[in-house]
């Protein structure tokens with residue numbers, strides 16, 4: 001089932017999320033719903049607070065090559081174990097900040113540990129777009145958005161646009 005994606009500014013997007021205790025059917029359903037919502041958007045990553053759930057869960061799939069098999073990943077309690085000194089810069093966007101993009105510099109390589117959908121611990125080194133995306137999504141779990149990396153003026157400009165967008169949407173659905 002598709003879920004509604006919160007748009008910045010929203011206090012729920014600024015919260016530090018709680019670790020997921022034991023996996024339950026409800027949490028697995030949430031992960032499936034988030035993947036469906038992400039693919040439908042379309043996007044390459046989504047964090048639970050973006051659908052209003054303040055738990056440490058992210059989903060992502062950064063496979064872009066046409067015709068390549070999808071690789072949907074659901075990560076419960078993801079944690080960055082190590083990050084490279086080498087950095088890379090990508091133009092980032094966010095489903096909670098529609099149509100706004102900006103370059104963000106992050107470690108080029110990160111080793112991440114998480115619990116998968118079946119409750120098994122996983123560990124993997126991510127590079128390229130996967131590395132950027134997984135860091136962007138884990139930031140969401142700590143109440144951090146990609147615009148927090150930008151200069152204050154740019155951030156305020158984007159936030160003002162989002163306030164306006166939310167007002168227009170509220171009016172359209174009234």
Ligand code: NI
Nearest residue numbers: 093094095096
């Ligand atoms: Ni995002």
